[in-house]
Each structure stands twice: as structure tokens, then as C-alpha cells.
Amino acid sequence: MHNPLRSEADAFRWVVVIGAxxxxxxxxxxxxxxxxxxxWGALLIGFGAGFAYRAARGSLxxxxxxxxxxxxxxxxxxLANETVGGEALLDEIxxxxxxxxxxxxxxxxxxxxxxxxxxxxxxDEAIELARQRMELSLIAIxxxxxxxxxxxxDSDPNVAIEDALRxxxxxxxxxxxxxPERSRWxxxxxxxxxxxxIDLPIAHVVVDLEAERVR
Amino acid sequence: xxxxTVALGHAHEEHHGPPEAHESSRIDRQxxxxxxxxxxEVMLFGAFFAAYFFLRVVVDPPAWPPxxxxxxxxxxxxxxxxxxxxSFTIHYALEAIRRGDHRGLKLGLxxxxxxxxxxxxxxxxxxxxxxxxxxxxxxxxxxxxxxxxHGAHVFVGLFLLSVATIRAFRGHFGPKAKxxxxxxxxxxxxxxxxVMWIVVYVxxxxx
Numbered sequence: 001m002h003n004p005l006r007s008e009a010d011a012f013r014w015v016v017v018i019g020a021x022x023x024x025x026x027x028x029x030x031x032x033x034x035x036x037x038x039x040w041g042a043l044l045i046g047f048g049a050g051f052a053y054r055a056a057r058g059s060l061x062x063x064x065x066x067x068x069x070x071x072x073x074x075x076x077x078x079l080a081n082e083t084v085g086g087e088a089l090l091d092e093i094x095x096x097x098x099x100x101x102x103x104x105x106x107x108x109x110x111x112x113x114x115x116x117x118x119x120x121x122x123x124d125e126a127i128e129l130a131r132q133r134m135e136l137s138l139i140a141i142x143x144x145x146x147x148x149x150x151x152x153x154d155s156d157p158n159v160a161i162e163d164a165l166r167x168x169x170x171x172x173x174x175x176x177x178x179x180p181e182r183s184r185w186x187x188x189x190x191x192x193x194x195x196x197x198i199d200l201p202i203a204h205v206v207v208d209l210e211a212e213r214v215r
Numbered sequence: 216x217x218x219x220t221v222a223l224g225h226a227h228e229e230h231h232g233p234p235e236a237h238e239s240s241r242i243d244r245q246x247x248x249x250x251x252x253x254x255x256e257v258m259l260f261g262a263f264f265a266a267y268f269f270l271r272v273v274v275d276p277p278a279w280p281p282x283x284x285x286x287x288x289x290x291x292x293x294x295x296x297x298x299x300x301x302s303f304t305i306h307y308a309l310e311a312i313r314r315g316d317h318r319g320l321k322l323g324l325x326x327x328x329x330x331x332x333x334x335x336x337x338x339x340x341x342x343x344x345x346x347x348x349x350x351x352x353x354x355x356x357x358x359x360x361x362x363x364x365h366g367a368h369v370f371v372g373l374f375l376l377s378v379a380t381i382r383a384f385r386g387h388f389g390p391k392a393k394x395x396x397x398x399x400x401x402x403x404x405x406x407x408x409x410v411m412w413i414v415v416y417v418x419x420x421x422x
Binding site (some may be wrong): 028 | 254407410414421422
């Protein structure tokens with residue numbers, strides 16, 4: 001979210017806008033009755049708050065600058081949560097790293113159990129669960145003969161990817177989700193948003209844990 | 216280690232080190248500090264406004280201001296214009312230093328200081344001649360509390376402007392953003408003081 005008050009110039013714009021609004025309230029009050037000024041003032045405040053909210057929402061930078069290692073290693077950033085140990089994901093990682101010097105970072109978002117927990121920053125349990133899943137996935141990747149590191153990410157998967165890219169110069173990203181009918185990440189457009197904002201190859205792997213269990 | 220920045224549109228350019236921080240969070244500490252301070256100040260004013268509206272709306276006296284008191288709306292209006300003008304002069308000062316115009320910076324700062332001091336002088340003069348004190352009913356108490364709280368902020372702002380002005384005359388500031396934070400931060404505070412006065416004036420004197 002863009003901060004609408006980042007400099008003196010921004011603050012000055014607010015003074016001009018609020019001054020103009022106040023002038024109209026004063027004029028209306030003096031020409032009519034105070035109640036008209038109160039109503040007009042309330043309308044202006046509501047309109048201004050709505051405008052500021054919309055402007056703040058729509059001003060995120062449209063693209064993310066990323067770096068690449070350039071040292072001969074192939075770096076794969078894996079984003080996965082519940083599907084982190086899925087066979088399809090492990091197959092995908094194996095396919096990407098066979099015959100290459102590969103470096104893997106597994107990012108597991110700490111998903112809050114409820115919106116209330118998220119807003120209250122009550123994420124201790126979510127972090128612990130994410131850590132357990134991540135450690136299991138590192139063991140599974142180690143079983144493929146590959147070395148991987150793990151990182152607990154933000155509860156927003158896209159933020160988790162962008163945070164990881166600031167310290168890990170990935171060459172490609174693998175996002176693992178449940179099948180479309182069960183995936184909240186797909187419902188929220190996590191893969192599409194990542195592809196819009198990040199200029200790296202992004203592979204989407206669907207892991208059907210139920211089908212894997214049946215097999 | 217050499218690496219390359221890759222942005223959307225497949226534009227490649229040489230880049231060393233990690234990518235820059237997310238743009239939306241790129242704000243210097245001093246500016247962030249004054250913004251957080253202003254947020255706390257808004258809450259402080261909010262408490263005083265809550266008391267004002269409690270007295271005016273919940274207690275609901277038959278007349279506001281209570282008889283026989285009157286508020287000098289016209290004089291306060293002129294004072295408002297003076298204070299709002301000072302926002303333009305501090306903005307002029309900052310625009311000047313962004314262009315590297317030190318003379319404009321000094322002129323803008325001195326004018327702002329003079330306008331602020333004039334505002335404060337007129338307000339003190341208003342207190343002397345207004346005909347009621349803070350002890351006269353809840354109305355008097357809240358009037359002096361709100362306008363006095365704001366006056367105290369103007370006083371603090373004048374102190375900050377004094378420091379900035381002295382530093383400007385000593386040639387401390389430059390056109391780069393990081394080289395005139397000493398004016399930028401008091402400037403933001405001064406705009407806040409102006410906005411609060413507009414709200415106080417409209418609420419207390421007009422509505």
C-alpha cells in the first residue's frame with residue numbers, strides 16, 4: 001500500500017485540498033445554516049477518505065526487480081505449503097536439477113488459521129506448522145540427492161516470493177498448489193499475480209495429495 | 216559476484232548487489248519518524264475534539280457559544296489565512312532548495328517564520344480581548360484547550376523553523392533529498408499544524 005504522505009510536497013497537496021474543502025464548508029455555512037456546512041463537510045471527508053484509500057491501493061509498483069546469480073548455478077525457488085512433500089513437486093524439482101549445479105530454496109508461507117489471527121499477528125502456531133512442513137520437504141528433497149535450504153514466508157504467498165527474491169537470486173520459480181477445485185491459492189490468483197509481477201520463468205505444479213495417498 | 220537486473224519486458228541491465236527494497240516501503244527514517252509523531256498528534260487532537268463535541272452535542276447547551284460570549288470569527292479568519300499562507304511559503308522554500316536556490320530557501324523560511332509568529336501574536340491578542348477565560352463554563356475550558364493546544368504546536372513549529380532557518384543561513388542544506396531533510400521534516404510538521412488549525416477554525420469558530 002502506497003503511503004499518501006511521503007514528503008513535504010505530498011503534505012502541501014493535502015493542505016491545499018483540505019483548505020479548499022474547508023473554504024467551501026465555511027462559505028456554505030455562512031451563506032446558509034451550520035447544519036448544511038456539517039453535512040457538506042461530512043460528505044467531503046467521506047469522499048476524501050474513499051479517494052485516498054483508492055489511490056493508496058492502486059499505486060503499488062507494477063514490477064519487481066530481480067537479480068540472477070550468474071555463477072553457473074541454477075537456482076530454483078520453490079513455493080509450497082501443504083503440498084510441499086508431494087511427489088509431483090519432487091518430480092518437478094528432480095527434472096529441473098538433474099545434471100546441473102542446483103541450489104534450491106523452499107519457501108513455506110506461514111498461513112494464519114483465520115483472518116482474526118492474521119490481523120492480531122497471532123502467527124506463532126502458523127509459523128511452527130510451516131516450519132514442520134518445510135523441514136519434511138527438505139528431508140524429501142535431500143532424498144533426491146539435492147541440497148536445499150528452507151525459509152518461512154509471509155502469509156501472503158506473493159509477498160513470500162518477493163521477500164525471498166530479495167535474498168535469493170532465483171533463475172526460476174516453482175509454485176506448488178492443490179488441484180484447482182481445492183486450491184485457495186489458485187482461487188486468489190497467486191500464480192497469475194506472480195507471473196504479472198516477476199520476470200522469471202514460473203512453473204505451476206499441481207499436487208493431488210489425495211490421489212497420491214490412494215496410490 | 217556479477218549479476219543482472221531483470222525487469223518486466225525482458226529489459227536487461229547490469230546490476231551489482233541485491234535488488235533495491237520494495238518501493239512502497241522506501242521512506243527515510245526521519246520522514247517516517249515525523250509521520251508517526253503526527254499520527255500520535257492526531258490522536259491527541261482527537262481526544263480534545265471528542266471533549267468539544269461531547270460538550271456541544273451531548274450536553275447540548277441552548278446556545279453555542281453560550282450567551283453572552285462571542286467568538287471573533289473575522290479576526291480568526293484572517294489569522295487562518297495568515298497561517299495557510301505560511302504553508303505556501305514553506306513549500307516555496309523547499310521547492311527553492313530542490314532547485315539549488317539557497318536565497319529562495321532563506322526567503323521562504325523567514326517568511327514562514329514571520330507568518331507563524333504573526334499568527335501566534337494575533338492569537339495571544341485574541342485571548343487578551345476575547346472577554347472570557349478558561350474558567351468560564353465548559354465552553355471556555357474547551358475553547359482555550361483546543362486553541363491553546365494548537366498554539367503550543369505552532370510554538371514548537373516556530374522553534375523547528377528557527378533551527379532550519381539558522382541552518383539555512385549557515386549553508387547547511389543542498390538540492391539532494393537527503394541534504395535538506397532538516398527543512399523537509401519541519402515542513403511536514405508545519406503543514407500538519409496548518410491542517411489542524413483549519414479543522415479547529417471550521418469546527419470551533421464556524422460550525
